[in-house]
Amino acid sequence: MSPSSFQERRFGLLTAVSLVVATMIGTGIFTTTGFLLRDIGSQPAVLIAWLLGGVAAAFGSLAYAELVAALPHNGGEYQLLSRIYHPALGFIAGFVSLVVGFAAPVAASAIAFGEYLNLALGTAAISPLIWGLGLVVAASVIHSIHLGTGSRVQDLLTIGKALLILLFIIGGLAAVDPDRLMGSGDSQTLDAVLSPAFAVGLIYVSYAYTGWNAAAYIAGEVRQPERYMPIALVAGTLMVTLLYLGVNAVFLGAAPAEEIASAQERVGAVAAMHAFGELGGRILSGLIALGLLSTVGALVMTGPRIYEAMGRDYPAIRMLARRRLSGGPVIAIALQSTLAVVMMLTSSFEALVSYVGFTLSVFAALTVAGVFVLRAREPGLPRPYRSWGHPFTTVGFIALMAWMIVHAVHQRPVIVAVGALTVFLGWLGYLAARRLGR
Numbered sequence: 001m002s003p004s005s006f007q008e009r010r011f012g013l014l015t016a017v018s019l020v021v022a023t024m025i026g027t028g029i030f031t032t033t034g035f036l037l038r039d040i041g042s043q044p045a046v047l048i049a050w051l052l053g054g055v056a057a058a059f060g061s062l063a064y065a066e067l068v069a070a071l072p073h074n075g076g077e078y079q080l081l082s083r084i085y086h087p088a089l090g091f092i093a094g095f096v097s098l099v100v101g102f103a104a105p106v107a108a109s110a111i112a113f114g115e116y117l118n119l120a121l122g123t124a125a126i127s128p129l130i131w132g133l134g135l136v137v138a139a140s141v142i143h144s145i146h147l148g149t150g151s152r153v154q155d156l157l158t159i160g161k162a163l164l165i166l167l168f169i170i171g172g173l174a175a176v177d178p179d180r181l182m183g184s185g186d187s188q189t190l191d192a193v194l195s196p197a198f199a200v201g202l203i204y205v206s207y208a209y210t211g212w213n214a215a216a217y218i219a220g221e222v223r224q225p226e227r228y229m230p231i232a233l234v235a236g237t238l239m240v241t242l243l244y245l246g247v248n249a250v251f252l253g254a255a256p257a258e259e260i261a262s263a264q265e266r267v268g269a270v271a272a273m274h275a276f277g278e279l280g281g282r283i284l285s286g287l288i289a290l291g292l293l294s295t296v297g298a299l300v301m302t303g304p305r306i307y308e309a310m311g312r313d314y315p316a317i318r319m320l321a322r323r324r325l326s327g328g329p330v331i332a333i334a335l336q337s338t339l340a341v342v343m344m345l346t347s348s349f350e351a352l353v354s355y356v357g358f359t360l361s362v363f364a365a366l367t368v369a370g371v372f373v374l375r376a377r378e379p380g381l382p383r384p385y386r387s388w389g390h391p392f393t394t395v396g397f398i399a400l401m402a403w404m405i406v407h408a409v410h411q412r413p414v415i416v417a418v419g420a421l422t423v424f425l426g427w428l429g430y431l432a433a434r435r436l437g438r
Helices: 011-025 027-040 043-070 077-084 087-122 128-145 145-176 178-182 187-193 195-207 216-219 225-254 259-315 313-320 329-348 349-377 392-411 413-436
Strands: none
Touching: 011 145, 011 225, 011 259, 011 313, 027 043, 027 087, 027 178, 027 187, 027 195, 027 225, 027 259, 027 349, 043 077, 043 178, 043 187, 043 225, 043 349, 043 392, 077 087, 077 145, 077 259, 077 349, 087 128, 087 329, 087 349, 087 413, 128 259, 128 329, 145 225, 145 259, 178 225, 178 313, 195 225, 195 349, 195 392, 216 313, 259 313, 313 329, 313 413, 349 413, 392 413
């Protein structure tokens, strides 16, 4: 199985970094803190959860940077796990990416977009679902028709979103009550951090940090990947981690705990109304909705590159590799968007978040462990970048993922079962693709 190299390397460092930032800064930061506070019950512990999530993402990005600099091809975990372990595991990872890594986050982001847009407009005349469906269709069309237009729009939306969050942090600090951030004492915070609820809460945090590896999916189309990929992955992740900590400090310090815990996916709007008043809250809700345009666009841009790579390697699904001239992989984009629409119509927001966070953590841990495997098996492989802090950063990432996964098995058995079913379906898909492709 050999990765294709036919793509033009037309994306630069800015696009690679912006994809990481855009994919990470999505529904998670504006929605999941309410679920965290509801389950953990301690504001300082919630901040620690966000910090640990950032540390894990940073450690993971260091490992991915080494892998994709050495193997700069489109496809992310599909290409990496196929090369490191076995084509079957790579195929399953590609299937999981389709369902869990991209279609589900597209659905969740689009639902949140509709919620925040209605809050900004002060009306519920149009269902959030309708707004979300329109966004998915529009993003799919733009990224199917012309790559250049899609990437430029993506860059501008991402820069605007990052500036929006920075302004929110600066403006909201004046409304922060330090007593709220301190909680009820060190002992309560420690108890909360050591609780099973905290470990399971990292599922929500993991969902919010999903995307720290986004640039890996377009590595085959990035100029000078051996130089730019490590910068994009590591710098993008660290930038988002700092923004996340600042935003959550404002969320938890500006609004009463009970309101944040009950806000569910409207956390951003509730905190903004306390920090800036009703009008300010509506304006910020509109800006958050605008920022979610960037998130959906990034997911539509990156995910289909995985299925495109799978289509080139497996004749039975070759249709996924079809592209328009100067455009994106049309059928792959349509497949992902169709699944996202189905999820929007059938799943709850919280279920989507848990499903994504748990399942992707398993495959991210397997990929990061690949640094050990590849160094042992192929010591002579050219490595333009070697993971900083290895083996400590690599082991740290795997340990954090394992801690979360073990507790999730006990606390969220239904979500774990659905994740396992997804993996099983991916394995059946691999067997079918091999048999039909003979």
